[in-house]
Amino acid sequence: MRATADFDLFKTSDDHEEIRAVLREVVAEKITPHAAEVDETGAFPQHAFDALRALDLHAPHIPEAYEGVGADALATCIVIEEVARGCASSSLIPAVNKLGTMPLILGADEEVLQRYLPPVARGEAMFSYGLSEREAGSDTAAMRTRARAEGDKWVLNGQKAWISNAGVSEFYTVLAVTDPDGRRGANITAFVVEKGDEGFGFSEPERKMGIHGSPTRELHLDNVRIPDSRRVGPVGDGLKIALRTLDHTRITIGAQAVGIAQGALDTALAYVKERKQFGKAIAEFQGLQFMIADMAMELEAARQLVYVAAARSERDDADLPFFGAAAKCFASDVAMKVTTDAVQLLGGAGYTRTSRWSG
Known part of the structure; x- marks a missing residue:
């Protein structure tokens, strides 16, 4: 049957x-x-x-x-x-x-x-996300940023770390503890902080190993007073909203990894078709063909996993947390492998910042 x-x-x-x-x-x-x-x-x-x-x-x-x-x-x-x-x-x-x-x-x-x-x-502003802290990376519930209620306003104090596009974005979703004595994980609330808010500032950009054009900076909140109308969701629901956000957005980092890997593979393919040794293009060497086939195979597997996770995100499936995390993890690992292999395929040209080869 x-x-x-x-x-x-x-x-x-x-x-x-x-x-x-x-x-x-x-x-x-x-x-x-x-x-x-x-x-x-x-x-x-x-x-x-x-x-x-x-x-x-x-x-x-x-x-x-x-x-x-x-x-x-x-x-x-x-x-x-x-x-x-x-x-x-x-x-x-x-x-x-x-x-x-x-x-x-x-x-x-x-x-x-x-x-x-x-x-x-409309493209008039960008929006960044302020969740992580130096001492609260994966353990988000351990965050130290605080939001204290004062009438119909909130006063925010603390810092957020590793914030992408910080300083360029006009708006920031910031997570803060609103009930220090409350149950861990159910005492955090989300707010919108604006770039021009008094007491809100940024560190110098981090000196990263890559993706240099996206500034990564700390957010500094020093008695930043904002109205309650900028609260995102009910008081105490911040961490729940934050984790659901990550479920839906991990796949975008998987997509970024797929794109990076595809760009590296494209560049490597162009090079091996042009580069000649022993009277023929090195793309004709079977050992390199095996290597390129493995790169393409793993890249396509990563792409398919990202797309499947995206479909689950659109439906808000119950298993999205697994698929979103799996897509991000697998695609990132594949991007590391494919880009490293691409450097090998380019030989000396892959290890220099400038090269006579323009591909």
């Missing part, structure tokens, strides 16, 4: 592939040519933001009700993947915009949504 099962498969639509085709052309023309300079100088890739904004793809996930294009989770992943293929730093523009606004989409009331989502959708 033949067994049957309901496989929750994704299928990219014509619209998905049209987004990919249009974006691939724009990335090749307007983003990739500046990637090396962005990495060298650490400057925020404003040119990439402008190019994505012109396509309404700088924050594609924002619903149409808030002036966005309402792209689904898979389309958003395709956007991030294609941008990362040309410039990893630039891919964090749509990725971080989703990360910063997702707590609002999941938990905020209509007043907060109407106030903050349209400016992001």
Whole structure:
């Protein structure tokens, strides 16, 4: 007897592939040519933001009700993947915009949504996410940032670490303990902090090993007074909203990893087809063909896992926490392997910051 099962498969639509085709052309023309300079100088890739904004793809996930294009989770992943293929730093523009606004989409009331989502959708502002702290990375419930109620206002004190696009973004979702004596994990609340709030500032940018064009800085909150109307969700629900946010946004980092790996594979393939040794292109050497086949195979497996996780995110499936984490972990591991192998395939050209080979 033949067994049957309901496989929750994704299928990219014509619209998905049209987004990919249009974006691939724009990335090749307007983003990739500046990637090396962005990495060298650490400057925020404003040119990439402008190019994505012109396509309404700088924050594609924002619903149409808030002036966005309402792209689904898979389309958003395709956007991030294609941008990362040309410039990893630039891919964090749509990725971080989703990360910063997702707590609002999941938990905020209509007043907060109407106030903050349209400016992001219009490209007038970016949105970052303030969860981690130096002493509370994976153990988010151990955070030390505090929010004290004073009438109809909140006073925030503390710091957040490793915040992507900090200083460039206008808005920040910040998690803070609102009941120090309350039950651990149920005593945290989310708020929107604005760049211009008195007492709110940033550290100097971190000196990172890569993705230099996306500034990573600490947030400093020194008696930052904000109205209760900037609270995201009920008091005490902050950590629950934060963890759900991560379930939906880990896949975007998986998509970024897939794009980085694809860009590395593309570059390596172009090189081995051009580079000649012993009278023929090194792409004809069987040992290298095996290596390239393994890279392509693992990359495609990572892509498929990211897309499946994106489909689960769109449906808000119960098993999304597993698939989102698995997609991020596996795709990141594959990106490390593929990029390392690409360096090997490029030989000396893969180990120099400048090369006579222009591929």
